[in-house]
Amino acid sequence: MNYQAGEIITVTAGDVAHGGWCVARPDDGPVVFVRHALPGETVLARVTEVTSRLARAEAVEILAPSPDRVRPPCPHAGPGACGGCDWQHATLPAQRSLKAAVIRQQLRRLAGLDREVTVEALPGDEDEEPGAGLGWRTRVQFAVRPDGAAGLRAHRSHEVVDIGECLIAHPAITELGLTARRWPATASVEALVSAGSGERAVIITGRPASTEGIKADSVLRRARAANHRLTPVRGRGYLSQQAAGRDWRVSAGAFWQVHPGAADALTRAVMTALEPRPQDVALDLYCGAGLFAGALAPAVGPAGMVVGVEADAAAVRDARHNLRPWPWARVHRGDVAAVLRRDGQPGAEGREAGGAGGAGGGALPAARLVVADPPRSGLAREVIDYLGAAEGSAADGSAARFAYVSCDPATLARDIGLLAARGWVLADLRAFDAFPMTHHVECVATLVTR
Numbered sequence: 001m002n003y004q005a006g007e008i009i010t011v012t013a014g015d016v017a018h019g020g021w022c023v024a025r026p027d028d029g030p031v032v033f034v035r036h037a038l039p040g041e042t043v044l045a046r047v048t049e050v051t052s053r054l055a056r057a058e059a060v061e062i063l064a065p066s067p068d069r070v071r072p073p074c075p076h077a078g079p080g081a082c083g084g085c086d087w088q089h090a091t092l093p094a095q096r097s098l099k100a101a102v103i104r105q106q107l108r109r110l111a112g113l114d115r116e117v118t119v120e121a122l123p124g125d126e127d128e129e130p131g132a133g134l135g136w137r138t139r140v141q142f143a144v145r146p147d148g149a150a151g152l153r154a155h156r157s158h159e160v161v162d163i164g165e166c167l168i169a170h171p172a173i174t175e176l177g178l179t180a181r182r183w184p185a186t187a188s189v190e191a192l193v194s195a196g197s198g199e200r201a202v203i204i205t206g207r208p209a210s211t212e213g214i215k216a217d218s219v220l221r222r223a224r225a226a227n228h229r230l231t232p233v234r235g236r237g238y239l240s241q242q243a244a245g246r247d248w249r250v251s252a253g254a255f256w257q258v259h260p261g262a263a264d265a266l267t268r269a270v271m272t273a274l275e276p277r278p279q280d281v282a283l284d285l286y287c288g289a290g291l292f293a294g295a296l297a298p299a300v301g302p303a304g305m306v307v308g309v310e311a312d313a314a315a316v317r318d319a320r321h322n323l324r325p326w327p328w329a330r331v332h333r334g335d336v337a338a339v340l341r342r343d344g345q346p347g348a349e350g351r352e353a354g355g356a357g358g359a360g361g362g363a364l365p366a367a368r369l370v371v372a373d374p375p376r377s378g379l380a381r382e383v384i385d386y387l388g389a390a391e392g393s394a395a396d397g398s399a400a401r402f403a404y405v406s407c408d409p410a411t412l413a414r415d416i417g418l419l420a421a422r423g424w425v426l427a428d429l430r431a432f433d434a435f436p437m438t439h440h441v442e443c444v445a446t447l448v449t450r
């Protein structure tokens with residue numbers, strides 16, 4: 001039987017699928033990816049999309065609810081409404097179990113590995129804490145409708161939902177009152193806050209007549225053309241963030257983890273994964289403002305070396321600023337793939353470190369320790385090749401170690417599979433619920449050479 005968009009069907013949701021869906025397999029129709037359902041629930045679902053292979057639908061009435069179901073805290077989290085959250089209708093422990101199931105499933109399918117996965121709550125989101133899972137998002141981009149109202153997009157849609165207040169947004173963002181204003185001649189307005197320092201910035205894409213009355217420390221304009229360049233309207237254009245026991249300068253347009261507890265938790269996990277020692281040589285690929293490089297630098301000491309690689313010009317400036325206390329830490333500006341392809345001798349820094357960069361490191365030194373935190377698309381092929389050329393162990397016999405920080409379990413699993421075929425072993429996998437209420441999750445995989 002073929003479904004039609006808009007049709008109401010009765011389905012029983014099966015396993016969770018990557019992206020915030022449950023999969024239903026009706027006897028008489030195609031596989032259906034259902035939103036707003038939980039595994040095991042029988043629901044009435046409205047079909048939203050039909051392709052030649054599958055249908056998508058959203059649960060509009062729950063006929064047999066799961067024990068994990070709760071009333072969503074936000075009135076805009078539901079069928080046909082805001083697309084920002086995926087799992088508001090599940091308890092927080094159930095959300096973490098769903099994410100763990102997705103990671104496990106992706107590892108099995110794409111890397112051929114079967115292992116238990118636990119998703120850890122970040123500070124502030126333990127189940128019994130008041131407001132757990134809410135108020136964590138320190139960066140929110142509001143889309144603006146033609147009538148100037150700012151809101152969030154509906155799921156898989158350009159429609160802008162007038163949400164008023166976003167419950168997962170940090171209170172200091174809500175306090176800016178951006179959704180209460182009209183934004184003529186504006187495509188989007190983005191707010192960010194440093195949970196540590198309380199500093200706030202607002203980035204406006206477009207040309208509103210006035211930016212008066214915006215209570216942020218910095219206001220910037222993002223050009224629609226010219227590479228989305230940011231121009232400060234007022235303020236210094238960066239925030240002071242706190243993590244790993246120190247301050248970090250992070251430009252408004254540069255990457256920083258959005259959950260207030262994430263940068264700390266991921267840095268600790270990376271340090272545990274890499275076990276850095278004095279004299280080690282370490283790479284921080286896709287280094288952003290230098291968070292992991294800045295934690296590794298004091299650990300490897302002046303006899304060691306840390307090299308970050310980052311494409312975004314503002315992030316490179318931040319990273320160079322943030323790494324100033326350790327002259328043995330530096331940053332290459334450029335595309336990671338291009339930097340790794342660049343002509344040069346292996347160990348161009350003149351080191352015989354062995355380990356992961358033992359061959360073909362291009363402009364980068366041979367490094368025993370590598371951390372990579374790529375965007376959703378995962379590791380560039382050149383990173384896989386670079387790690388694949390690992391010599392197994394450094395001169396003293398200690399194994400090369402790779403910490404893979406990932407925000408996408410599918411590309412993480414794909415890359416772990418590719419690395420496993422090149423002699424790397426998955427030694428540990430931690431996962432953090434850095435995005436409660438959504439389907440997103442942050443992982444830190446530890447891989448070592450055999």
Ligand SMILES: C[S@@+](CC[C@H](N)C(=O)[O-])C[C@H]1O[C@@H](n2cnc3c(N)ncnc32)[C@H](O)[C@@H]1O
Nearest residue numbers: 255286287288291310311312334335336373374
């Ligand atoms: C997920 S962030 C990680 C940043 C940093 N590790 C942190 O935790 O703050 C990924 C970073 O990779 C950068 N990036 C994306 N694609 C890149 C590429 N092809 N080459 C170099 N850097 C890239 C982005 O600008 C961003 O700063």
